[in-house]
Amino acid sequence: MASSVTAFAAGKKIAAGEPGEVAGTIAKLLAEHDGTILVFEDETGRVSDLDYRATKASSAGRPKLGVQAREVTLLPRHWEWLSSRPGGASAELRRLVEAARKAGKSDRERQDAAYRFMQAACGDLPGYEEALRALYAQRQRDFRAIVDHWPPDYARYIASLLGTEPAQTGDDS
Structure with a gap:
């Protein structure tokens, strides 16, 4: 299952985070409003099939944060170094993993x-088709010129998938 997902309805981001948490948010929204909701895996951009009709019980850890207990075996010097880092061992391990995940993705x-x-x-x-052509031709200026006219939450999410910052259009409504 995806480690984090983002949900959109009518061009607006409505939820982001751990799949179980996002599913709960979607269930609440659908109880109040009807509509199409698209959920995407943040790592791959793939559509995610969340079952938001029922919530799952979670195990030990901090379920609201998507934390599940796991075992890590390190040497004492590793634990000592990790413990000296800001936020402690868990926070430093999360930072290291996130940095490795971001650094490990190729442009393609x-x-x-x-x-x-x-x-x-x-x-x-x-401009959808031209945006795709500009994306793969690495014509960033042309790509941004098109995407920046799309719903702001879409433009921001595309920028996050690409590992770039969206241009500031001044239209964040």
């Missing part, structure tokens, strides 16, 4: 993640 993997999201969520938006 980031482009493919953005493509998968765009294919599912943006296909009817103006």
Whole structure:
């Protein structure tokens, strides 16, 4: 299962985080409003199939944060170094893992993640096909010129999948 997901409804981000938490948010929203909700895995940009009709019971850990107890075997010098880091061992391990995840993705993997999201969520938006051509031709200026006219939450999410910052359009409503 995906480690984190983001949900959109009508071009707006409605929830992000651990799948169980996002599923709970979606269930509450659907109880109040009807509509199409798209959920994407943040790592790959793939559509995620969350079952938001029922919530799951979680095990030990801090379930609201998506934390589950695991065992890590390190040498005493490793534990000593980790414990000396700001926030302690757990916080430093999370930072190291996130940095490795971000550093480990190639440009093509980031482009493919953005493509998968765009294919599912943006296909009817103006300039969609030209945006895809600009994405794979690495014409960042042309790509941003198109995407920055799409719903702001979509533009921000695409930028996060690509590992870039979106241009500031001044329209964050």
